[in-house]
Amino acid sequence: MAEIVFDKVSKVYEGGGHAAAVRELDLTIRDGEFVVLVGPSGCGKSTALRMIAGLEQITSGELRIGGTVANNLAPRERDIAMVFQSYALYPHLSVRDNMGFGLKVRGAPAAEIDRKVAETAALLELTDFLDRKPAKLSGGQRQRVAMGRALVRAPNAFLMDEPLSNLDARLRGQMRAEIARLQKMSAVTTVYVTHDQVEAMTMGDRVAVMSRGTIQQVDAPRALYDRPRNLFVASFIGTPPINLLRGTVVAEAGRPALKLGPWSLDLTGHRSARSLEPGRQVIAGIRPEAFRLAADGLPAVAAFIEDLGSTLLLHLESPEAEVVPTSAAERDAELDTVRPRLRVVVDGTAKTAVGERLRLACDPAALHLFDPATGEAL
């Protein structure tokens, strides 16, 4: 068990031009902590993980595992266990030998290997499959063997590289809870890489959101959701994604207010109110579930309704408000529609029909305000 510290760690791939895969990463993962690295593909999260494992050379900066500088240590000298997206089970070995491989290579006595493999197999309900080859297992069983291979060793740290992305949705949900439970039980420092924000939000003690090789924010899942530090984090975290609207700060009867098209929201007492001088342009972020249908507010027309059972997801057109697309992917996808739509989640029992004129209101406290130039939260 160990603390893992990134101290201004960078990685530049040879022949990869000037762009660094990871740029001056500063992150301390405390002993026993479960930290999730999350971000879109190519954000450097897997590279960061592989640098901990020793599978990627570090270009500059210092990586410390358990207080020791690990930059030039071979993977086997770091005593970490990694679970791969592909599971990377050894196809020529039985489940038993796959799980015992790390112990055997490190010269553990055969009796101890047998005992530990049996214990771990029982924990993961793999006892009946110990003599099978990986090819004869289902996807979920393979995933558990990959977990077992890591658990059996009681290493310094677990590293998991999108371990659930090859499972179907139902199994993924089960394993999410299972991995979180096993991690709490073993209390081994864990770094978990995923592009799935549901995994990030539900599993980690802390979540590091990465984009373009840098960390955007490290925080507890709740804090990421409630207090995103910038536009990237605000739009990456949350499903369906946050609504972003361009607005202007105004003074109405001496009180600060936010003007979104024809609609104005009183900002008195808002956490950002102090830094808001009248006339300032801002981008306002409003979560789909923060909106409510009201008698007075932002006018919008229901363009499309997704009935999710307990809730309705409304896609609304609001010609008078200036809606900003939340991500690059969305910007591309929106090219063929007239303009970005607002997303609003309402109770499943609400009576709404396509084409209906609605008015949206929201609690000013649920408003996130960002600087349009820097993208930073105000």
Next chain:
Amino acid sequence: MSARAENLLGRRLALLAILLIFLLPVAWLLTTAWKQSSQIFSIPPTLYFTPSLDQFRSAFAFFDIWSLVKSSLIISVGSAVLSLLLGVPAGYALARSRSRLAVGTAYFFLAIRMIPAVAALIPFYLLMRDIGLLGTWWAVILINTMLNCAFVTWMMFSYFRALPPDMEEAALTDGCTQFGAFWRVAVPSARSGMIASALFCIMFAWNDFLFAMFLTRTDAKPISVALLTAYGTQDITWGTLGALAHFSTIPIVLMALVLNRYFVQGATNGVQ
């Protein structure tokens, strides 16, 4: 009979006809050995004859067949083992190399296998003469190894390239050295590629005539060379030649039949 069954029957018959054309020389060669000398050139050729062991008797009288087969085996298996020992690690190193030159280097190795045998033979002859290996099994084993290990390198390069590196990375984090990851994980995973490579090496060396002809003397002579000497002992003893050809053909055909799936894998590996 339905149209579909007719179609199938037609195709089977066509296949059979093609097969017969290909098998005719082999059948001719083998039947030659089982005929009396007087029947070999009978016109028209006869397919009905009383089998006779005469040709085998004279083959055994003229040749030490077991020693010839032994030489062939030692040369082909020996060069296959050496080629694998050199070619498998080399192919692995190239496959896992991050250098941009790796692919080009691998194809360069393939090109080595394509150089004309005679061009390799002359310098090799002089080399073997100078180090005193001329006339021994070693001379033929080494020249076959030189050409075949280049082929094995290329073939294993494409095998290892197709193998995801995750398993070796898992082995590294599990506590293996780089060599340990290669030996304990990559090599067992590429087992079928290694078998296919070995089969091709054995086949090339077993069928080699030119190198063995020039680099061996009587006591190290393999069966491929002996076949030619049957041609000139007294007259052209076709029957003896046919009998001897049994011992040159049957082992390699058996190997191909029993392990044919590896041959197919090896032959199609580059195409995948």
